[in-house]
Amino acid sequence: MSGQPPQQRIAIVTGAARGIGAAIALRLAQDGHAIALLDLRAADCAETAGLVEQAGRRALAVDCDVSDEEMVKAAIDEVASRLGPPTVLVNNAGVLKDRTLSNMTLDDWNLVVDVNLKSVFLTCRAVAPLMREARWGRIVNLSSIAALGVFGETNYSAAKAGVQGLTKTLAIELGAYGVTANVVAPGFVVTEMTRGVAASAGMTMDELSQLMLRDIVVGRTGEPDDIAQAVAFFADPRSSFVTGQVLYVAGGPRT
Known part of the structure; x- marks a missing residue:
């Protein structure tokens, strides 16, 4: 049997300094979460942290290269010790390095796959034990309509399709612990x-x-708030019967 939502609601948002990540952080703060803001430079999260605090919630900005295993572990440990064990994880961090296949270098491939896919594995692996212990959790991973294929984005498309497969498997592995795992795929x-x-x-x-x-x-x-709305739905305690799903937030139907 899964547990009840924790009274102390702690959410991690990666890539939270600006854009979609900042909008997600603010929305989750408005919904009652303290927010851990992970980005390459914690200082870049100052504006987002200020908005979270204006919403009446605690904010903690942490330096983290989400593609680095040791930095991810250290960041999660810092969040747990300073804010409390996180039971909501939103993987938003991402980069682009667009080139056609014939022009794409291995470095282009590795950078995009590491930041967009490897990071999701690392953060989910680090947070999952805390969610299992709480017997409650919400994982929301951001993919993209690029998962369906986009000219000049073999690296990005592959990474975002991988996020979808990874998340569906997490839903299967973690469901018995009251943890849901879903994907928001922006257009x-x-x-x-x-x-x-x-x-x-x-x-x-x-x-x-x-x-x-x-x-x-x-x-x-689309606007960042459109994506934040979808993330908030999946993160809501009332969404406990929704897991392993991909929601395309793209202004039109997708397959």
Whole structure:
């Protein structure tokens, strides 16, 4: 039998300094969680931490390269000792290194797979014992519509498809402990990362948005709060009968 949600609600959000990660952190704070903000430089999380504290919740920013096994372990230990054992984990950290297959280097491949997929394995492995002990937990991993295939993103597409398979397996392994594991897969969302994509393609953000709108049936591009809303649903204690699912938040149907 699974346990009850802990009275002290602690959530970890990776890649929390800006964009989608910052929006998720704030939403979970508004929903009652203390927030551990993991990013390469804790100092970059100052603005997000301030918003969490304005929402009346504790915030802890931690330096962490989520692709580094020892740094992940140290970060989780710090969160547990300073905030309390985390029972919500949101893996949001990610990078892009787009090239066609013929131009992609092994370094391009390794960087993207390490940050987008290996990190999910490392953080889930580190947090799972705490969730099993609590007999309650929520894991929400961010994938992407790129998991379905995108030109010039073999590394990113492979990593994000891997996140989906990993998460479905976690749902099977951890379900008996009251732990759910689900995926939120964003479509096109306006962030600093997608602004970088536009710049690298020699386009303005408006031009890229107009191009992407061809496949978005609701007639607008996504915002970080759209993704935070989906994450909040999976993290909610009332979502205990939903696990192993992939939710495409993309403004249109996906398969």
